Amino acid sequence: PETNAATARVLQQNGCEVMVPRSQVCCGAIHYHSGVEQPAIALARRNMTAFDPDRLDAIIVNAAGCGAMLKEYPHMLPAAEHDQAARFVAKVKDISEFLVALGPVAPEHPVPLKVAYHDACHLCHAQQIRSQPRQLLAMIPGLELVPLEESELCCGAAGTYNLTQPEMSERLGRRKMDHIEATGASVVAAGNVGCILQIARKIKERRSTIEVVHPVDLLDRAYQGKQA
Structure with missing residues (x-):
């Protein structure tokens, strides 16, 4: 929780409006890496709904394992959902990746x-x-x-x-x-x-x-x- 709060403060310090969707869920990595694919796919769909890429400039992650998993969503989902997943993944950024690209306030x-x-x-x-x-x-x-x-x-x-x-x-x-x-x-x-x-x-x-x-x-x- 402390790191999540710090992440929000740092983003705000750099001029970002921070939104935390209450409907977000686990990224699904533990399920998927354990071979439990269908629950992982269900979680992926819920997250793509919670973080609507068409309404956000970026989807920020501060946990590398979760970020890597979110970026794998297009490979998990059926072909019919690839376009939606690709739009989602295009917005997913690790906090360090995002800040350096933004040009952080010193x-x-x-x-x-x-x-x-x-x-x-x-x-x-x-x-x-x-x-x-x-x-x-x-x-x-x-x-x-x-x-x-x-x-x-x-x-x-x-x-x-x-x-x-x-x-x-x-x-x-x-x-x-x-x-x-x-x-x-x-x-x-x-x-x-x-x-x-x-x-x-x-x-x-x-x-x-x-x-x-x-x-x-x-x-x-x-x-x-x-x-x-």
Whole structure:
């Protein structure tokens, strides 16, 4: 909820009118990736109705897994619905993708933190969005963005993967956390809630003081003049 609120504030700061349709539902990724296709298709149809692309300039997503799924709707639906799905997908944008294309307002307030950025698989691989989150972080006064080794390596969350393959998920999580700790960063940023939860669990296991956030949370702090 905090990241959703931060996303709305950042969009408003950049001159956008924010609408949150109450009829929106789950993107359907968990269903679809588990082979339960018909419920996923039903959810897709409900979302395309909730977010009418003909009435919106953009459909903003701040969870990489959901964004990747929404962009797959044309491949899920029958041919008769492809035109509607294509119009919908044309408006779907990750928050970082949208802001960089828009030309974001420069934040004024410093956020003096050393930050490592983890590339969520569903952002960098599925959507080919790599530079935009880093561009937003680089705009923040006082923020030092430090390189993270194997930044594009999966953290082990991967949707249902951490449930179906817990041993491999655990190994990936440990490897990711080793790299994060090696940066000396006080904060790690990631553009997907699954990654954030996985990394947060590893941080807790190691009793580390590292904070894990979405990049938009840091941008919001820079706009609002708030610290953690």
